[in-house]
Amino acid sequence: MHDRHTETAPSSETVPSVEAQAEEQILLLRGRIDQMDAELAELLERRALIAAQVQRLKPVGYFAGRDLGRERELVERMAEHAPRLGADRLAEIMDSVISAGLAAAQEEAASAS
Numbered sequence: 445m446h447d448r449h450t451e452t453a454p455s456s457e458t459v460p461s462v463e464a465q466a467e468e469q470i471l472l473l474r475g476r477i478d479q480m481d482a483e484l485a486e487l488l489e490r491r492a493l494i495a496a497q498v499q500r501l502k503p504v505g506y507f508a509g510r511d512l513g514r515e516r517e518l519v520e521r522m523a524e525h526a527p528r529l530g531a532d533r534l535a536e537i538m539d540s541v542i543s544a545g546l547a548a549a550q551e552e553a554a555s556a557s
């Protein structure tokens with residue numbers, strides 16, 4: 445028979461609250477985001493290095509040789525892998541990525557001359 449005086453009541457120690465569970469999930473998910481951001485940063489760095497090589501090879505490179513047709517094509521291809529973001533949002537992201545790469549390449553070229 446149960447003795448209600450000795451029975452262990454569920455305490456906040458044994459049963460995490462909905463808020464505490466959500467907090468734990470957020471920490472786990474943020475850990476995944478941090479890992480993906482580190483991977484993204486590495487990819488962005490590698491992309492910028494390759495894009496700088498392209499600038500040095502083009503007859504007109506850097507911002508002056510910007511090729512918007514090529515940019516739209518690569519965005520359309522990327523959109524096939526990122527349906528949630530879609531081409532228009534990806535275009536904004538890639539505009540920043542490409543501009544940052546061109547700026548870094550231009551700075552490097554200027555400091556080398």
Ligand SMILES: O=C(O)C(=O)C[C@]1(C(=O)O)C=C[C@@H](O)C=C1
Binds near residue numbers: 510511
């Ligand atoms: O493909 C090129 O022609 C590049 O210069 C590379 C790149 C890019 O970073 O992807 C940069 C600038 C151009 O507007 C298009 C693409």
